[in-house]
Amino acid sequence: MRNASQKLNIAIVDDHNLFRKGLIKLINMGDTQHRYQILFEAENGHDLQEKMKQPPFPDIILMDIDMPDMDGYEAVDWLQRTHPTVKVLVVSMVESENAILRMLRLGVKGYLSKDIEVEDMNRALEAIASNGFYYSEIATEVLNQNLMGNVKTNPSSLYLSENEREFLKLATTEMTYQQIADKMNLSPKTIDGYREALFQKLNVKTRVTMALYAVKHGIVQL
Numbered sequence: 011m012r013n014a015s016q017k018l019n020i021a022i023v024d025d026h027n028l029f030r031k032g033l034i035k036l037i038n039m040g041d042t043q044h045r046y047q048i049l050f051e052a053e054n055g056h057d058l059q060e061k062m063k064q065p066p067f068p069d070i071i072l073m074d075i076d077m078p079d080m081d082g083y084e085a086v087d088w089l090q091r092t093h094p095t096v097k098v099l100v101v102s103m104v105e106s107e108n109a110i111l112r113m114l115r116l117g118v119k120g121y122l123s124k125d126i127e128v129e130d131m132n133r134a135l136e137a138i139a140s141n142g143f144y145y146s147e148i149a150t151e152v153l154n155q156n157l158m159g160n161v162k163t164n165p166s167s168l169y170l171s172e173n174e175r176e177f178l179k180l181a182t183t184e185m186t187y188q189q190i191a192d193k194m195n196l197s198p199k200t201i202d203g204y205r206e207a208l209f210q211k212l213n214v215k216t217r218v219t220m221a222l223y224a225v226k227h228g229i230v231q232l
Contacts (some may be wrong), residue, residue: 018139019049021068023058023085024101025077029124033072033131035102040132045139053086053156055080066095070138073103073118075109086116095184097138101126110152114218120144141183143222170211170229179230182221 020037021032030051037046049068053059054077070087075082086098099120100113110121119138122130124144134144170178172192180190192203206216214220224230 017047017208018069018135020046020135021049021052021058021061021071023052023054023071023077023082024074025053026074027053028067029074034160036126036131037135037202040135041080042127046135054078055082058085059088061120062093067093070097070099070135072101073098075100075104075113081131083112083116086113090117099134099138099144105127105148107148107152117218121149122146123148140231141223170208174204174208175229177201178208178220181205181217182225 022033024030034048034051034057037048048059049066052061056079058071059080069217073082073085077085080088082100082102086100089096090168098118099122100118101122101124102109105122105123120134122134122144122145126146130146137144173196176194177190180193185193187201187205188198191198194201205220208220209215212220212223214223221230
């Protein structure tokens with residue numbers, strides 16, 4: 011378990027050296043509590059693989075998409091298979107609907123444009139460090155249209171039991187369904203029932219969409 015006083019290790023993967031240095035400056039400017047340290051920089055996915063051969067490993071990786079040799083999609087896919095606990099924040103000029111949805115399905119925790127301010131970076135790192143999500147306005151709009159467009163339920167009229175609310179809260183963390191069952195002192199079968207019931211109530215199909223809906227509508231406070 012990480013001590014509150016321990017710094018979070020950050021890595022930056024981008025093929026432009028000047029932009030990497032700019033991101034480091036941006037992070038340091040917003041890091042008033044000295045929570046973050048830059049572990050390493052990498053030029054592309056292959057360079058990242060080389061630098062991930064030995065610990066220490068980063069807690070959060072800031073990832074570009076368009077890079078030579080091994081792009082951001084391939085790098086995130088590799089990370090999910092080999093280092094699933096490492097969290098990824100995409101920082102890219104690519105803000106197409108396909109890019110955002112593809113990265114979300116790969117499990118990234120956030121998506122920002124490269125024209126970000128200090129406050130954006132600080133809020134994104136804080137949210138992701140706390141097991142949350144952080145998306146730019148454009149990315150959020152794409153998510154709303156594609157992942158939540160079918161949700162017709164009015165959150166204010168939605169009835170959820172105490173156990174369903176507790177399950178939703180835990181589902182926004184990185185706990186597995188088995189860990190949630192243990193935490194709630196319930197059987198995995200009961201947890202599966204809550205999940206399926208909430209998928210039906212919210213008209214969603216994935217855990218990520220369910221979590222985003224719960225946070226967006228204030229059902230869960232991160």
